[in-house]
Amino acid sequence: MSSSKPAAWQEEVFALLKEARVRQVAWVPDAGHAHVISRVLADPEMRGIALTTEEEGVALACGAWLGGDRAALLMQSSGVGNCVNMLSLVLAGRFPFLVLVTMRGEWEELNEWQVPMGRATPAVLEAMGVRVLRADEPASAGETVRAALEAAFGRGEAVAVLLGQRLVGRKEWGVPR
């Protein structure tokens, strides 16, 4: 996504996180998360945490919960692969866990190197016991994130929301396709 004006669903995602009292938000960035990241960084009640690699965020979220904070992770599908063993902690301690994943490699993708992990993302999450929800339309993004927040912090589940590449928009490369 190259446009500077955020889509309405992106503001809705931020508002839902805030309404659900998510305080720590950690990420390896993606353009599809850029609006939420900038809103979190500007919000004095929230803590934005830039990670060097996604699995740090899995452990961070469990530590946050241990101390009474709700956390959410933002990453792209390639980052899901980096999290695999660290998800053992979520399962072993039955920690509430929420990750929003922007998808690559599945819709109008120039870079075929993104395809293998994009294709494997739901299976990898499910193999590690994380429930997978998915949104492909702007109208359903908010309600899907709302359901995921309820699953994570209402029922203590580990849940991922895949934000489809069709929803997020293709990455612009500035080269003819």
Add this chain to the structure above:
Amino acid sequence: MTPPLRTIDRRAFVAELLGACPSALVVAGLGAPAYDLFAAGDRDESFYLWGAMGGAAAMGLGLALAQPKRSVVVLTGDGEQLMGLGTLATIGAQRPANLTLVVLDNGRYGETGMQESHTSLGTSLAKVALACGFAWAEEVSSADRVPVLAGRVRARDGCGLAQVLVRAEPLPRTLPGRDGVHLKERFRAALGLDGT
């Protein structure tokens, strides 16, 4: 380069340090650091990792940000912290004043046959931490430093890393409980948090 002398008794060091910081919240990484913590005396405010290698410091970061009025100590080993090297940069960016990483550095992978780790092969974790923006970091070669370190833990005035040069020696495994749900729930209960 002369290799550092690793002479500190890890069990005695951990017991003395935590004895001087009785209200600290503690996360211990898998393997020997978890055994050391348990041997020093089990407490509800101790969380032991039995897996998730590389995650102890990041878990401590999330905890420290959630509990800024409590001192948070992460006990880990050189092997685990090397796996989470990037987390030192993440902590350096956040600089939680109440977080102390205590790396019990025997320069070896003690659980798997004492193979050399990168701290035996040239890496200084204390220097990495300083380069990442930690308020303080030091190589600790004598247990005489415990009172100073305990004072820093209690003061909560800047995130730090102590790379504690401990003897590489086989010790009895003092095994904490492995029920992660129980460990989580008792920790939260000790903080007055509800069970959900």
